[in-house]
Amino acid sequence: MILTVTPNPAVDLTYRVAALEPGETHRVAAPAVRAGGKGLNVARVVAQTGGAAFVLTTAGGPSGLRLADDLEASGLPSELIPVAAPTRSSVAIVDETAGTATILNETGAGLSPAEWTALREAAERLAVPATAVVGSGSLPPGAPETFYAELVALARRRGIPSVIDASGLPLLAAAEAGADALKPNRRELAETVGSDDPVAGARILLTAGAGLVLVSLGADGMLAVTGDGVWSARLPAPLAGNATGAGDAAVAAIATALAAGVADPAALVRRATAWSAAAVVAPLAGELDPAYEGYEARLVTTS
């Protein structure tokens, strides 16, 4: 199974209003509640595409109970490390007239040293039956910047691939630890390495130690960069839809491919781009258009 590790999950709350009017009071129905966080979306996509996924994350406070409830309802196997701080929320307000979403993304609260230890020990134990390890999303405030690098080292000890979706120092440390694949988007990569050129930026991470860097370019598709070259894939025209979760679908694609022994960068970038596009078309983050298998044939690719 693919083990996803999410140290900073969120409860995603989605409110719908006819029109968002700043400064005014809006009567609203109860929000849609969904266990969120990038690793949870990765696990949902792995499960939808017929793979086995396991969610390792944290839960605290009353919002942690909501996370646990929704995760249980999803049927995804999971282990939640109990933490003292309440699980953060992410509030989305969908304006049904404008078709836009206004988002309040809580930073989250830090974990205690004992809670980090419990998360590490659970990752060690759950890596034993795993076929790949995924570390996704922001780290909570005060986190060790090497947390994802530790996951990479754990995967290497077990002889299984690792995929990290992060930015900044945690991404750089994961590269130095020898991550098999990194998936920053263009902006995260530029912030991490200080270069606006995605190929040059990816090569900095490869030099640091990463095996493959997949850079998501939004409507322009994706680049896969290795020591051997650069491969790209995109759809012939941009898709309308919900880009939240598109990167998580790409991570799910890479992790399942690497776990199955697929190493060809051209195949990896195609699958990642296809699943990512299928995620844009699906209404919720962590879901693909059920016709996702048809997207690969439509791609424009270069190598």
Next chain:
Amino acid sequence: MILTVTPNPAVDLTYRVAALEPGETHRVAAPAVRAGGKGLNVARVVAQTGGAAFVLTTAGGPSGLRLADDLEASGLPSELIPVAAPTRSSVAIVDETAGTATILNETGAGLSPAEWTALREAAERLAVPATAVVGSGSLPPGAPETFYAELVALARRRGIPSVIDASGLPLLAAAEAGADALKPNRRELAETVGSDDPVAGARILLTAGAGLVLVSLGADGMLAVTGDGVWSARLPAPLAGNATGAGDAAVAAIATALAAGVADPAALVRRATAWSAAAVVAPLAGELDPAYEGYEARLVTTS
């Protein structure tokens, strides 16, 4: 003690952003969490002004736990009827540049017949030591429109005064049941009786059976209307501040005065207006400016 009954409480969540930008993503700190609902604010004001208050309300789901936690921290004595539906939330997004609050007010979920029975039985039991009964705020969807009228009847059986802050059919039914005091604002009164004239509207409620109608007019102060006349009070100039909870402060003033045997409408409208103004100046709903006792001397009154 003053018994406040709140069938549709809320967890008030307040986020702060530098500037609210519709359609954009905002990184935010965890929200301030406060047990809300009009009756809870009334009880807080009663307690702040040296009176004894008791909160009877409901709590359900993870959000109900947050409500219970904050209520316990407040030190207010309370009884929470456990209900299946999660307690609703009210989300406020404070724009620190514009100085405005954008509010999402959840409608709330209905109670089962057994939950209504439990709430009624608790009210019967808690009315025994009470010196007044207050029913405040919206009723949850599907509620019996006579719920506040039943509270009025209960207070009459116990020989103690009742104060109801509601609108629409629940307000009209409370008048017909002989409520000692009703406190709609101008808009709620107009919606209930179909007249834009607050004195004429108040007289419809008096004819229906109410003893006194206190109409809050925002910056124009308040009117008290009885079968004997009309009394008004206002500050010489409007106050800047947070009007949320100003009406609850007025209800607290009326309930404590009636419980103490004060029946003079001129005294009642003065105290209600003074406390209401002191609530506008205080930062949080359910609190008064600590100098609230000085506000009465500044009022402009008519009779």
